[in-house]
Amino acid sequence: MTSQHTLPRNPGMALDLDWALGMAANTSAIERRAAQLGARRSVKKAHQAAWLLRVVTCIDLTTLSGDDTADRVHRLCAKARNPVRRDLLDAMDMPNITVGAVCVYHDMIEPAVQALSGTDIPVAAVSTGFPAGLSPLNLRIAEIEASVAAGAREIDIVISRRHVLSQDWQALYDEMRAFRAACGDAHVKAILATGELGSLRNVAHASMICMMAGADFIKTSTGKESVNATLPVSLVMIRAIREYHDRTGFMVGYKPAGGISKAKDALVYLSMMKEELGDRWLQPDLFRFGASSLLGDIERQLEHYVTGAYSATHRHAMG
Numbered sequence: 001m002t003s004q005h006t007l008p009r010n011p012g013m014a015l016d017l018d019w020a021l022g023m024a025a026n027t028s029a030i031e032r033r034a035a036q037l038g039a040r041r042s043v044k045k046a047h048q049a050a051w052l053l054r055v056v057t058c059i060d061l062t063t064l065s066g067d068d069t070a071d072r073v074h075r076l077c078a079k080a081r082n083p084v085r086r087d088l089l090d091a092m093d094m095p096n097i098t099v100g101a102v103c104v105y106h107d108m109i110e111p112a113v114q115a116l117s118g119t120d121i122p123v124a125a126v127s128t129g130f131p132a133g134l135s136p137l138n139l140r141i142a143e144i145e146a147s148v149a150a151g152a153r154e155i156d157i158v159i160s161r162r163h164v165l166s167q168d169w170q171a172l173y174d175e176m177r178a179f180r181a182a183c184g185d186a187h188v189k190a191i192l193a194t195g196e197l198g199s200l201r202n203v204a205h206a207s208m209i210c211m212m213a214g215a216d217f218i219k220t221s222t223g224k225e226s227v228n229a230t231l232p233v234s235l236v237m238i239r240a241i242r243e244y245h246d247r248t249g250f251m252v253g254y255k256p257a258g259g260i261s262k263a264k265d266a267l268v269y270l271s272m273m274k275e276e277l278g279d280r281w282l283q284p285d286l287f288r289f290g291a292s293s294l295l296g297d298i299e300r301q302l303e304h305y306v307t308g309a310y311s312a313t314h315r316h317a318m319g
């Protein structure tokens with residue numbers, strides 16, 4: 001399974017504030033639905049193993065540290081090529097799978113592209129003054145262009161939260177259009193930093209406006225905020241995706257990021273996507289997890305499924 005992009009891209013549309021700001025976000029109803037999802041018994045046995053393998057194909061394996069080195073990125077890319085041990089895949093009669101993408105800072109694009117040569121795994125770069133997004137607009141656009149030139153096929157941008165908090169929706173739309181244009185053929189994921197937007201209503205409005213401006217994906221968080229992906233926020237965002245698709249015919253992807261480290265939590269997100277959007281959104285060109293620590297727990301669960309026992313946690317840690 002690859003993360004090649006085969007769908008028609010969302011081209012965006014003219015800003016329609018009547019539609020975008022008319023979107024409701026009934027907080028109590030959303031929180032009730034999220035609680036139901038979180039409390040549900042997860043799928044078991046062979047079904048669970050198959051779903052966990054699907055989750056692996058949707059992970060953006062990520063390193064975003066100040067001490068990143070080419071060697072660390074090469075190790076990450078080796079894991080991206082072979083995220084699940086061959087003996088476990090053989091026991092389940094599965095071919096090799098790969099993750100959805102490898103996500104790095106701009107300076108690490110070159111070693112990542114080099115290490116992933118010969119695969120379909122795209123390199124994603126965080127951009128636009130990640131994580132705060134407060135550098136000058138011309139520099140944020142130049143950063144996107146430099147990352148695309150260096151070989152990034154996906155760009156994770158951060159919106160200016162102040163545009164949402166001050167309700168300057170035209171500015172948010174214009175900014176997102178500029179980022180999309182700078183990406184060229186590279187797909188753009190719009191990080192909303194939902195933990196800093198103040199309300200679910202703001203999340204709904206920002207989601208819709210970013211899609212109107214041409215976002216290929218909308219993403220919850222940078223992973224650096226104090227509050228990252230949550231089920232209520234996810235429901236608001238994926239319902240905006242559904243409404244956008246219903247009205248325009250274009251499919252936009254979804255990426256929860258930050259705070260998802262357990263296999264059982266990932267299964268809740270997968271089931272939510274299936275129920276709210278349908279099976280087509282369970283492919284890596286429309287769904288990603290921004291969660292590198294998740295992979296270790298998934299491998300532990302798969303080992304338990306195959307062998308009936310758990311190995312030591314440290315065996316699955318990323319180097």
